[in-house]
Amino acid sequence: MIFKIFIITFAVLFIVRLLLGLSQKKIDATNFLIWILVWGSVIVFTIHPTLADQVAQSIGVARGTDAVFFVAFMIMFYFIFRLYSKITAVESDVTETVKYIALINRKLDRGVKRKKK
Amino acid sequence: MKKSEIAIVVPAYNEAKTVGKLIKKLVYAGYKNVIVVDDGSHDQTFEVAQNCGAVALQLPINRGAGGALRTGFSEAINLGAKIVVMMDADLQHRVSDIKKLVEPIVKKKLDIVLGSRLLGEKHKMPKTRQIANITGNLTTRLLLGINVTDSQSGFRAIRAKALKKMDLKSSRWEICSEMVGEIKRLNLKFTEIPIKVVYTTYSLSKGQNFKNGLKTLARLLAIKFK
Numbered sequence A: 001m002i003f004k005i006f007i008i009t010f011a012v013l014f015i016v017r018l019l020l021g022l023s024q025k026k027i028d029a030t031n032f033l034i035w036i037l038v039w040g041s042v043i044v045f046t047i048h049p050t051l052a053d054q055v056a057q058s059i060g061v062a063r064g065t066d067a068v069f070f071v072a073f074m075i076m077f078y079f080i081f082r083l084y085s086k087i088t089a090v091e092s093d094v095t096e097t098v099k100y101i102a103l104i105n106r107k108l109d110r111g112v113k114r115k116k117k
Numbered sequence B: 001m002k003k004s005e006i007a008i009v010v011p012a013y014n015e016a017k018t019v020g021k022l023i024k025k026l027v028y029a030g031y032k033n034v035i036v037v038d039d040g041s042h043d044q045t046f047e048v049a050q051n052c053g054a055v056a057l058q059l060p061i062n063r064g065a066g067g068a069l070r071t072g073f074s075e076a077i078n079l080g081a082k083i084v085v086m087m088d089a090d091l092q093h094r095v096s097d098i099k100k101l102v103e104p105i106v107k108k109k110l111d112i113v114l115g116s117r118l119l120g121e122k123h124k125m126p127k128t129r130q131i132a133n134i135t136g137n138l139t140t141r142l143l144l145g146i147n148v149t150d151s152q153s154g155f156r157a158i159r160a161k162a163l164k165k166m167d168l169k170s171s172r173w174e175i176c177s178e179m180v181g182e183i184k185r186l187n188l189k190f191t192e193i194p195i196k197v198v199y200t201t202y203s204l205s206k207g208q209n210f211k212n213g214l215k216t217l218a219r220l221l222a223i224k225f226k
Helices: A002-023 A029-047 A049-058 A064-107 B016-028 B045-051 B065-078 B095-107 B127-144 B160-165 B175-186 B201-205 B210-224
Strands: B006-012 B033-038 B055-058 B083-086 B112-116 B156-159 B190-194
Touching: A002 A029, A029 A049, A029 A064, A049 A064, A064 B055, A064 B065, A064 B210, B006 B016, B006 B065, B006 B095, B016 B033, B016 B045, B016 B095, B033 B045, B033 B065, B045 B055, B055 B065, B065 B083, B065 B160, B065 B175, B083 B095, B083 B160, B095 B112, B095 B156, B095 B190, B112 B175, B127 B175, B127 B210, B156 B160, B160 B175, B175 B210
Parallel strands: B006 B033, B006 B083, B033 B055, B112 B190
Antiparallel strands: B083 B156, B112 B156
């Protein structure tokens, strides 16, 4: 019971943080909705643990816990991939900036002094 | 096509030992627009390139082959080149093969010619490189929808007009596959021709290995599905 209260409190605090973030425009609507769904699900399945088993069986997974872990892993991999895509895009932007520096230095006939390793 | 209308772009990272010899060979063969892009080297690559008479550019930090090539391509276009040839700085590629790469663009009005290490007479590509190459080709085929024999070759000739249309985002070695993907996206006319590669202990220490190949795959996936 104490554990349930702890989880629900933590989830509610996270949702409050999300609402604050949305009002201060620190988080966009899409990400807000995704995280509300995640933490809302945490609250629902904590209050009704048997619901997880019912949902799991309807999608062909034996136990509710297995289904929760499976979905959690899928969500985590999705976010990791999104992060990696953003990093790759930022890398490309850095390369573009470095390219322009090199081209401008060439025009100004300047080299970059670098310490030897 | 006059040789003065051809620009040779050479990305170079710590290639002070070989880039000077390459530039001299190119200049001797009549190619005046040799663009060497020093990719944040820690040796004298930039100084050697400058002293040998190349158009030398220097990236202030290492960005990878993709970053160096994108910079070289921009400079080639700025210089008014009609055809841009890209080649490695480690003397792996033969200067005499440049003519074979350029000819189909001039005579057959193609947009891009890919040098392939796996065509023609029996090649001497090491087994590990062959496996990496096959993996690269398969990835390029599955992700980008185009089938070539050597998607990872760094020896290619591209018509400047076609190069201007390409939207290249890669910073590292995945640019090789990305360029092949652009052929499909832009519906460019292309062909592959056999090239001979000189494998030495030095040149084998350069280029892609399996670990880099996995990173290339990950970056290609990130670019494709962003």
